[in-house]
Amino acid sequence: MLPTAGLRIDQAPPLHLPFRFFGTAPLFALLTGGMLIFQGGDLLLAPLLPVTIATAHLTVLGWLLMVICGAMIQMIPVLAGIPVPWPRLVPWVHGLLTLGTLSLFAGLTADPVSPLPLGLSVVALTLGISGFLVPIAIALVKAPAKHPTVNGMRLAMICLTGTLLLGVVFLGEHAHGFLDVDRRLLLGIHLFWGLIGTMGTLIIGVSFQMLPMFYMTPAFPNRTANRILAGIALSMLLVPLALLAGGVDHPWLPLAAALPGIAALMLYGHQVRQMLHNRKRKWVDTTLRLWLFGFACGTTSLLLMALWPFTDSEPWRFLTGILYLFGWVAPVILGMLQKIIPFLVWFHRFSTLAGLVEIPMMDDLSPEKPLRAQMWLMIASVASLILATLTGWDPVARLAGVGLIGVGAISGYALWFALRITPPKAPEMPDFASFFKDSFPPPPQGQDGTNP
């Protein structure tokens, strides 16, 4: 059982809202895997080829952001203590994010690049992501909870807004011709806000609550957490300014601007290491292994990223992205889902029946062996992607694709596994009033037969 003190579980939205995102995301993992099998090492030759951008966004928007949207809609009411307004928008957000990602993919993979699906993608992604951001922003502004997790979510949502705006400009460029601005510069800002500002900050912010809850570690100290977020926020502001001021040809400037963020991430790593070391129960389950693998890949990727300004090597940049997205964000998200899905299903479907009828335990809603296999498949996919990037070996890239298809298929299976048990009917409660009907005299009646 999870310790849930301080959480407003009664505020949780209905199960179908987050689960439509969790159910769609694995399909995009399958598509990413399919593209790797189909295209092989060609996908890893050079960044910013339309087909590479398209495949990157199957992962980024269709798989990872899809899960993040579902998880935030679920978590904000519980962690921040306030419902997200306009829940009726949620199915629209889900539909538009799906449509926008698919049309982005269709537009960029057409030969030549096709403006019509790209235009559709701009409309769908702008409406879909804004339909997600606006209600979430309202909830986060009004949130009574002052926990650093809420501050992390606020920062992540600001960065997602900037990432979206730049993404829309890029799609316009791909459809209608490139603006006379340094493409690497704007792309650098898009990557920085999207990868670190949105995905990284969100994972870090949520981990302030999740690590103590899932792994029985001591609490994450609020002051340290807020300092970490302040350091990241400062760099999110300074790095784009440094890039705009000095261009990409003055590498020291953005690196200096990144220092507060780098210090914050080192503090985060130090704190998490201490907390995991001091956790009450020392067992290491699949989800913790995924976290540890994620931490190792995330750290390596940030080290590589810090060296970007000093190298033109394309494999170097690919490695950074692969380690970051597939090595850090994806495994951590898989690990969180392995905990969250059985908990939500148990809470929504069975918790009210506890003590009345026989109900499954939370562990009965989680397929342990397939999930362990999923972890190994994820690790093997990352290893294959790294090898394929360094060597250019086609079969290894295709092997990574097979691994990702396995990961996506097991995610879908885990969802079905959790939902497969129909909740038993609650037994008829006895009519307690009838037990006492002859025990008391009837109340006095008025002349017309009504109570006076």
Ligand code: HEM
């Ligand atoms: C958190 C969200 C996002 C992340 C993490 C992200 C990540 C990335 C990455 C890694 C690349 C480089 C791809 C490559 O090397 O080939 C990229 C480029 C690009 N992104 Fe995103 N992205 C995000 C959101 C978006 C959105 C919402 C859109 C569209 C509305 C978008 C449109 C683009 C485009 C068109 C490019 C190519 C840029 C160019 O050609 O210069 N991205 N993004």
